[in-house]
Amino acid sequence: MEYIIIIIGAVFVNNIVLAQFLGICPYLGVSARVSTSVGMSGAVMFVMTLATLVTFLIFHYILVPLNIEYLQTISYILVVASLVQMVEIILKKVSPALYQALGIFLPLIVTNCAILGVTILSVREDFGFNLLEGVVFAVGNALGFALTIILFAGIREHLDLMDVPKGMRGAPAALVVAGILALAFMGFANLV
Amino acid sequence: MGQLQNFTKGFIRENPVFVLLLGLCPALGVTTSAFNGLGMGLATTFVLVSSNIVVSLIKNLIPTKVRIPSFIVVIASFVTITELVMEAFLPALFEALGLFIPLIVVNCLVMGRAEAFASKNNTWSAIIDGLGMGLGFAFALTILGGLREILGAGEIFGWSIFAGDGMLVFVLAPGAFIGLGYLVALNNIVKKKLDQNA
Numbered sequence: 166m167e168y169i170i171i172i173i174g175a176v177f178v179n180n181i182v183l184a185q186f187l188g189i190c191p192y193l194g195v196s197a198r199v200s201t202s203v204g205m206s207g208a209v210m211f212v213m214t215l216a217t218l219v220t221f222l223i224f225h226y227i228l229v230p231l232n233i234e235y236l237q238t239i240s241y242i243l244v245v246a247s248l249v250q251m252v253e254i255i256l257k258k259v260s261p262a263l264y265q266a267l268g269i270f271l272p273l274i275v276t277n278c279a280i281l282g283v284t285i286l287s288v289r290e291d292f293g294f295n296l297l298e299g300v301v302f303a304v305g306n307a308l309g310f311a312l313t314i315i316l317f318a319g320i321r322e323h324l325d326l327m328d329v330p331k332g333m334r335g336a337p338a339a340l341v342v343a344g345i346l347a348l349a350f351m352g353f354a355n356l357v
Numbered sequence: 358m359g360q361l362q363n364f365t366k367g368f369i370r371e372n373p374v375f376v377l378l379l380g381l382c383p384a385l386g387v388t389t390s391a392f393n394g395l396g397m398g399l400a401t402t403f404v405l406v407s408s409n410i411v412v413s414l415i416k417n418l419i420p421t422k423v424r425i426p427s428f429i430v431v432i433a434s435f436v437t438i439t440e441l442v443m444e445a446f447l448p449a450l451f452e453a454l455g456l457f458i459p460l461i462v463v464n465c466l467v468m469g470r471a472e473a474f475a476s477k478n479n480t481w482s483a484i485i486d487g488l489g490m491g492l493g494f495a496f497a498l499t500i501l502g503g504l505r506e507i508l509g510a511g512e513i514f515g516w517s518i519f520a521g522d523g524m525l526v527f528v529l530a531p532g533a534f535i536g537l538g539y540l541v542a543l544n545n546i547v548k549k550k551l552d553q554n555a
Contacts, residue, residue, distance in 0.1 A: 184530050185456075186386035190465055193378065235441065238459045239433040246426060278382045278463040282456055332542045336378055340538030347531040 168301045170357050175305030177353035181279055182313045183346060188279030192314055193339060195273075202318040205273075206311035210304070212252060212274050213283055216245050217303035220284040221296055241284055246275050279310060317346060363485050367493025369551065373466045374497035374537075375544035380466040383457045384498055385533040391514050394502025396450045397457065398495020400439050402488065405467050407435045409487035412475040428471045429462070436461045466494060497540075504536050 181187050188209070195205045220241050228234050253271045256264040274280060283306045286292070287299040294302060320342055329338050373379045380401070388394040411431050419427045440458050443451045451458065461467065470490055475483040506512055509527035511519045526532050 186382050186530070186533070187460075189381040189385060190379075193381065235437060238437050238440070238462055239430065242429055242433050242462050243426070246429060275463075278460045281463050282460055285456060285459055332546055333538075337538045337542035337545070340534050340541065344531040344534030344538065347534055348526070351529065351531065 168298070171298060171301050172305035172308065174357045175302060176309040176312060177350065178356050180309045180313060180350050180353075181283070181306045182310060183343070183350045185282070187282040188277050188310055191273065191277055191279075192310075192317065192343070193336070196314050196318040196321055196339075199315060199318045199322060202314045203311075206307070206314055208271055208274055209277065209279065209310050210307035212245075212249060212271070213280050213303045213307045213310075214300060215252065216248055216280055217284050217287050218296075218300055219248060220244055221288060221299045224288045237285070241281060245280055245284070249275050279306070313346065313350075317343065320346070360482070360485050363482060364489040367489040367491075368496055369544065369548060371490075371493075372497055372544060373490055373494045374501075375541050376548070377466075377469075378541075379469060380464045380494060381537075382460065383464065384494075384501060385537060387454050387457050388498055388502035388505055388533060389453075389528050390506045390510075390512075391499050391503035393450070393453050394498035394500075395495060396447070397454055398491070398498040400443065400454070400458065401461055401464060401467070401494055402491025404432065404435045404439055404461050405470060405491040405494075406484060406487035408432045408467060408471055409475040409483040410480055411435075412471045413478060413480045413483035416476045424476065425472070428468060428476075432467055432471065433462050466490065501533070501536055501540060504540070505532050508532070508536075 175181070179185060182189065182192050191205055191209075195201045223240060223244060224234075224237065228237060228240065249271055253264075256271075283303050287294055287302050292302075317339075321339060324338060324342065333341070367373065369375075371377060374381065374384045383397050383401070387397045408428070408431050412428055415427070415431075436459060439461070440451075443454075443458065470486060474486045478486070503513055505527045506514075507518055507523075509523050509525060509529075509532060511517060511521060511523040524532075527536060
């Protein structure tokens, strides 16, 4: 039951994009078409879950015993960067079809602050997650990212056909739409 | 390009937030008040200038193939310094900015300037570029923070402007997106006017 609460909390209540403002760059950058946003969501889910698993172990079994928690930022970003590189190489060999689908999105993920943000959040003391809860938290956040970016891409495809005032075309209109979407997600507040 | 132009380009013409749309996560996440926006902007400026200096100094030492990981380590070191200094001397601001301080590492603006400018230019130009871009970022965050603070709480830098509660939605998440959307549109218009006069 508590795993379901973690997932619902991450997807709807504290949505990673619309409530916590993480991963805005891919959210605006690759949301022009539904198909690309699906690819990006897949890549995020893959890397976020793996990265949280690895950094969780590093934090609790290397950084804490050695008393060097202040190296968290440096070690995490290196782990995420090398993990992405490794996933790319393995995927190319093992599953060329999946590599084709996620291909161009994988390198972009290194600078996706959603990944680093979730890995840092999942070891926070006030959450007190164990390993499995941390991984479930990462999956929930990835699902939340997928839900919002696919919804947003669907709206933006329709927005292309609308007669938007000249000054508002492109980024400004997309940002206002994101704001309205955030307003809708506020309806989920206090759900859990 | 003269140094003055190198410095001023970050404010309107190539403003990192309004034009290049870089570093939007902190721009939206911390701007609940003008003070928080300014604090985040100055912290990012420090990291940006420091990493620009180091990157421009070591640009000939690192092989091209491993330049991106090397830049990340340089940036992450300065972010850790900022984090520790801020926790010691500005605990209230540290609390307010929270997760977004370690996330300066993945601010595309810092990485972008290291890759696009500092790794190709001399140290002096890199400092000016870092200062201009960083202060342009701080400028954008302060304006967005100020707008949200005035509309949402009726205050600016904690000074009361009008009595009453204001529109709460501007302090909450949706106000960040909507406020930034209109500011980007406004900046587009200003930029167009400047281009016509030039």
